[in-house]
Amino acid sequence: MPQTSSSIGRRGLMLVMSSPSGAGKTTISRALLARDSGISMSVSATTRAPRPGEVDGKDYYFVSVERFHAMVENGEFLEHARVFDNFYGTPRAPVEAVLAQGRDVLFDIDWQGTQQMRQTARADLVSVFVLPPSVEELERRLHTRAQDSAEVVAKRMAKAGDEMSHWPEYDYIIVNVEVEESIARVQAILTAERLKRERQVGMHDFVTRLRGLE
Ligand SMILES: Nc1nc2c(ncn2[C@@H]2O[C@H](COP(=O)(O)OP(=O)(O)O)[C@@H](O)[C@H]2O)c(=O)[nH]1
Ligand SMILES: Nc1ncnc2c1ncn2[C@@H]1O[C@H](COP(=O)(O)OP(=O)(O)O)[C@@H](O)[C@H]1O
Secondary structure, three states: OOOOHHHOOOOOOEEEEEOOOOOOHHHHHHHHHHHOOOEEEOOOEEOOOOOOOOOEOOOEEEOOHHHHHHHHHOOOEEEEEEEOOEEEEEEHHHHHHHHHOOOEEEEEOOHHHHHHHHHHHHHHEEEEEEEOOOHHHHHHHHHHHOOOOHHHHHHHHHHHHHHHOOHHHOOEEEEOOOHHHHHHHHHHHHHHHHOOHHHOOOHHHHHHHHOOOO
16 A cells, blocks of 8 residues: 555644633634544533533533542542632543544643643643733623623632733743634644654654665
């Protein structure tokens, strides 16, 4: 069978996106997933209440605090953290299954989760931090999303400064001014990271055959 570049095996990567709440990472992630069939979303478990329109098993697995703690005890999470007044965690098994197929996984997790993942999976991790163009615009976006109460929005604004202080821990920074431009930037990052030599695990055999050595 002729050897073509499309048959070169690839090692899946873990693309992490973090931002202060409301900066736009969910919007960017959804567009990326719709346009790129090689990446799928890691669905987190959370103890927070579903927002209007959120679907259990799609946006999050909505679980009780007791169930969450049981999952922690059983080692079912790749990472987990308390964010605002709720618990969030990344179920391990689905991520490992997707990576084993040479596909990529997208994570919408906070800086605490990113730090944990960096310790356990540095080589596979690509991290992107999304910033808003201004504090006023961040507040406007939180209000226009209109899914949280005024009290919840105020709490998220109060935490935004702390969250944003972690930007130097990330590989890439995107200031989300225009959403299409931001999506294109994340696509460019993904394209370049997939081409990294160490991720193209089948390349050695491919070049050996190209050179006629086999
Ligand atoms: N560490 C960690 N953080 C998570 C996880 N899932 C969501 N988060 C973070 O929790 C924060 C709150 O998420 P959410 O309640 O959906 O509100 P959002 O900020 O509007 O997306 C965000 O910073 C998410 O990135 C997870 O599994 N692990
Ligand atoms: N570049 C942008 N310009 C204007 N509005 C945006 C932009 N990106 C996202 N939004 C809007 O801001 C709100 C918050 O975005 P979302 O993706 O939910 O943020 P996050 O997931 O970071 O909390 C949503 O109403 C979304 O439509």
